[in-house]
Amino acid sequence: MADDGDLEEIRARxxxxxxxxxxxxxGGGGGQEQQKEREKQMExxxxxxxxxxxxxxxxxxxxxxxxxxxxxxKMVEGMLIQMAQSGQIQGKLNETQLKGLLERVNERTAKTxxxxxxxxxxxxxxxxx
Numbered sequence: 001m002a003d004d005g006d007l008e009e010i011r012a013r014x015x016x017x018x019x020x021x022x023x024x025x026x027g028g029g030g031g032q033e034q035q036k037e038r039e040k041q042m043e044x045x046x047x048x049x050x051x052x053x054x055x056x057x058x059x060x061x062x063x064x065x066x067x068x069x070x071x072x073x074k075m076v077e078g079m080l081i082q083m084a085q086s087g088q089i090q091g092k093l094n095e096t097q098l099k100g101l102l103e104r105v106n107e108r109t110a111k112t113x114x115x116x117x118x119x120x121x122x123x124x125x126x127x128x129x
């Protein structure tokens with residue numbers, strides 16, 4: 001139950017941040033600093049949610065994927081955060097459960113590659129002259 005309380009606290013902080021962004025003044029002086037601060041807070045919030053949702057082995061695997069394929073890792077992190085906020089994840093995911101999630105992501109984003117061989121061009125290059 002403590003995990004639910006932590007998630008509610010994170011949700012409340014995020015809601016307060018969004019309300020501050022929407023209703024806050026559009027001042028120009030500290031805008032860049034505020035943007036950096038917001039990004040830092042978002043990163044901290046993301047890491048705290050992921051540490052609540054993933055066990056150590058799954059977190060290690062996700063970090064390894066982030067080194068090799070940063071775009072895919074960001075997509076998976078986003079999915080995990082969304083699933084945690086909507087209550088679809090109960091408890092911590094282990095490495096095998098993360099692998100299953102990764103397989104589903106791979107199925108959705110799989111690109112089919114086709115190779116075309118132009119026989120006419122190959123016939124023009126032959127040495128039968």
